[in-house]
Amino acid sequence: MVITPLTKLFNINFPVIMAPMFLVSDINMVKAAIKNQIIGTFPTLNYRDTEKLEEVITELNRYSSEIENPGVYGVNLITQKSNPYYKKHLEICIKHKVPFYITSLGNPKEVIEEAHKYGAKVFCDVTNLTHAEKVYKLGADGIIAVGLGAGGHAGPDPLQILIPALKNKFKDLPIIAAGGISTGVGLHSVLVLGAAGASLGTVFIASEECPVSVEYKNAVVKATSEDIVMTERLSGTPSSIINTEYAKKIGYKQSWFERKLSNNSRTKKYFKMLVQLKGMKKLEKSVKPGNYKNLWIAGKSVEFINEILPIEKIIEKLKNELNESLNQNIK
Numbered sequence: 001m002v003i004t005p006l007t008k009l010f011n012i013n014f015p016v017i018m019a020p021m022f023l024v025s026d027i028n029m030v031k032a033a034i035k036n037q038i039i040g041t042f043p044t045l046n047y048r049d050t051e052k053l054e055e056v057i058t059e060l061n062r063y064s065s066e067i068e069n070p071g072v073y074g075v076n077l078i079t080q081k082s083n084p085y086y087k088k089h090l091e092i093c094i095k096h097k098v099p100f101y102i103t104s105l106g107n108p109k110e111v112i113e114e115a116h117k118y119g120a121k122v123f124c125d126v127t128n129l130t131h132a133e134k135v136y137k138l139g140a141d142g143i144i145a146v147g148l149g150a151g152g153h154a155g156p157d158p159l160q161i162l163i164p165a166l167k168n169k170f171k172d173l174p175i176i177a178a179g180g181i182s183t184g185v186g187l188h189s190v191l192v193l194g195a196a197g198a199s200l201g202t203v204f205i206a207s208e209e210c211p212v213s214v215e216y217k218n219a220v221v222k223a224t225s226e227d228i229v230m231t232e233r234l235s236g237t238p239s240s241i242i243n244t245e246y247a248k249k250i251g252y253k254q255s256w257f258e259r260k261l262s263n264n265s266r267t268k269k270y271f272k273m274l275v276q277l278k279g280m281k282k283l284e285k286s287v288k289p290g291n292y293k294n295l296w297i298a299g300k301s302v303e304f305i306n307e308i309l310p311i312e313k314i315i316e317k318l319k320n321e322l323n324e325s326l327n328q329n330i331k
């Protein structure tokens, strides 16, 4: 058993967060995380219908209360102004006392203030020290350092730089490593760098519980790190995807005109909303079976993912690999 500031803070037995994944992580995956005593999260945007979101949170509260040694669940809120669901979703989460929040893209001030009123914890996604400084000053309980190679909006820096740099600066905060970790050795390496745990996304796409199409899961199993490319065409912000034929066809960059609209102070908010809405629709089709327009988000950790397993087995495998790595002497 590995004890870190993350396991202590949440009373869990393994320092892993199942990362929030748009259109991928759902209630069943989160339940499996709770059952296996890790932290399971999902983006509230996966349940855009507010009644459904309330239903899911109520069920997760019930489920957690009935498990003997439960893990913890949390939600991911996109705090960016262009997220039209933000206010309503935050209201529902606060009402039902969600215990853990991950914020991304935007200012987390309101989430931190509201969550702290009833003792919930808020970790904020960051890709650099400047943003980390801001969320630290706002009172974040932890920082998720999103590095190079991550699935989704990957950061520009390798974790070997980002984690120690953040650790040096924010000594009293748990720093969580995100990006490129799908093995126990990978987890061990970030713990050595000073992380309190890791947030893993891509590895859980290839799980039995994951609700996406079997084509998507098989593509994750088949892909190597060289098949992962960055595209701006989904949300305007570079995002990592598998380089499918369709991805090649639509290209990876925004046009100069799109760039102009997303930088102009008057059009920025609305243009971003439009781009995100269009990207969301494309992705929504892609995660369903039988679609040839395949836009599949995944990170470079696909390199080490070779089979589709139940979540329990993925966690067991990570634990065994971590133990093996901890016991290994460097020769």
Ligand SMILES: Cc1cc2nc3c(=O)[nH]c(=O)nc-3n(C[C@H](O)[C@H](O)[C@H](O)COP(=O)(O)O)c2cc1C
Pocket (backbone or CB within 6 Å): 019, 020, 021, 022, 023, 024, 043, 076, 103, 104, 125, 146, 149, 150, 151, 152, 153, 178, 179, 180, 181, 199, 200, 201, 202, 203, 297, 298, 299, 300, 301
């Ligand atoms: C399919 C997919 C969807 C994602 N969607 C979101 C999201 O909605 N919000 C978010 O903050 N991060 C999102 N991420 C990023 C993850 O939360 C996490 O930072 C990342 O998966 C870690 O890197 P890894 O995939 O290499 O493990 C997504 C990642 C993937 C793979």
